[in-house]
Amino acid sequence: xxxxxxxxxxxxxxxxxxxxxxxxxxxxxxxxxxxxxxxxxxxxxxxxxxxxxxxxxxxxxxxxxxxxxxxxxxxxxxxxxxxxxxxxxxxxxxxxxxxxxxxxxxxxxxxxxx
Amino acid sequence: xxxxxxxxxxxxxxxxxxxxxxxxxxxxxxxxxxxxxxxxxxxxxxxxxxxxxxxxxxxxxxxxxxxxxxxxxxxxxxxxxxxxxxxxxxxxxxxxxxxxxxxxxxxxx
Numbered sequence: 001x002x003x004x005x006x007x008x009x010x011x012x013x014x015x016x017x018x019x020x021x022x023x024x025x026x027x028x029x030x031x032x033x034x035x036x037x038x039x040x041x042x043x044x045x046x047x048x049x050x051x052x053x054x055x056x057x058x059x060x061x062x063x064x065x066x067x068x069x070x071x072x073x074x075x076x077x078x079x080x081x082x083x084x085x086x087x088x089x090x091x092x093x094x095x096x097x098x099x100x101x102x103x104x105x106x107x108x109x110x111x112x113x114x
Numbered sequence: 115x116x117x118x119x120x121x122x123x124x125x126x127x128x129x130x131x132x133x134x135x136x137x138x139x140x141x142x143x144x145x146x147x148x149x150x151x152x153x154x155x156x157x158x159x160x161x162x163x164x165x166x167x168x169x170x171x172x173x174x175x176x177x178x179x180x181x182x183x184x185x186x187x188x189x190x191x192x193x194x195x196x197x198x199x200x201x202x203x204x205x206x207x208x209x210x211x212x213x214x215x216x217x218x219x220x221x222x223x
Contacts, residue, residue, distance in 0.1 A: 004157075033211070042215030043158075043203070090157055094211070102148070103211050105157035 002026050006091050006106035013081040013113045021076040021109050023091030031094040031101075032074040036060065036087040037108075043090070049074055050096070081113045116141045120204045120214035127194055127221050135189040135217045137178075137204035145206040147171075147180050147187040152201040152216070161189075161202070194221045 007022045025032065033048035035058075045058030049068040063085060065077040074093075078085060088110050094103040121136040139147065146165040150158040162171030167182035176191045187204060199221050204214040 035213075040215070043213045045211075048210075092158075092211075101146075101207060102160050102163065103205075103207070105150075105159070107157045108155075 004091055004093050004104050004106040006089075006109050008109060009107065010110045011112070013078070013111065015081060015083060015113060017081050019078050019081065021078075021089055021091070021111075023074045023076065023106060024072050025074075025091075025093040025104070026072065027093060027095075027104070028071060029093035029095055029104075030071070031096050031103075032068065033058070033092050033103075034064070034066065034074070034076045035090045035092065037090060038087050046076065046089075078111075083113045085111065086113045087111060116145065116206060116208045116210070116212050118204050118206055118212050118214040120202075121217050123201075123216070124218040124220060127219070129196055129221055129223050130193045131221075133189070133191040133194045133198075133219070135202055135204075135219070137187045137189065137214060139185050139187065139204075139206050139212075141185075141206055141208050143208055145208045147178070148205040148207070149176070149178055149187070149189050150203040150205060150213075152203065154200070158203060194219070196221045196223055 004025045030051045034046040035043040044060045047066040049055045091106040094101045117140045148163045149161040151161045152158045162173040164171040164180035170179045178189045201216045
């Protein structure tokens with residue numbers, strides 16, 4: 001019972017490098033999202049998707065791109081990494097974004113930009 | 115817009131003490147309310163939920179009651195254990211998911 005799977009779990013990048021955080025879910029959820037978690041800031045929404053082919057920006061989208069070509073996958077791309085993007089990233093999914101639906105999280109990806 | 119405000123931490127308690135973590139919300143419509151728990155080095159896991167006013171969610175000895183009149187969903191446990199040490203997040207869903215900033219709990223033997 002995989003749920004939400006994120007890779008890699010740990011990554012160190014140099015400033016200016018690009019990379020993709022992978023996220024896959026096997027629950028046939030329509031809604032998927034990416035959050036970053038920073039000390040004292042809680043969870044902040046980066047991007048979200050309500051279905052294949054549909055994405056939208058969250059609270060802190062700058063410096064990140066997403067796409068949703070399939071229901072299962074929702075990769076997060078860092079275009080040109082900056083030290084301010086050092087954070088823990090969580091992918092999450094839910095049956096829908098509406099009231100009553102539980103959101104399920106991956107185990108997180110720890111990213112350090114030097 | 116919708117939002118969640120929860121008690122600032124960190125909270126440190128002795129084993130078997132009573133726990134309350136306050137959570138209040140602002141929402142239009144009729145949101146569902148959740149508590150999630152995050153253990154060190156892990157993602158967030160659902161602890162309990164309530165989908166309508168006066169519902170009580172409960173799990174692992176934790177309880178929270180959806181109070182529409184006070185727009186609150188406070189988390190309580192009668193006797194905490196060392197294994198309850200974690201960060202607790204209050205959340206609501208309306209058209210989107212909204213999370214509080216988290217409250218760190220440390221339980222000492």
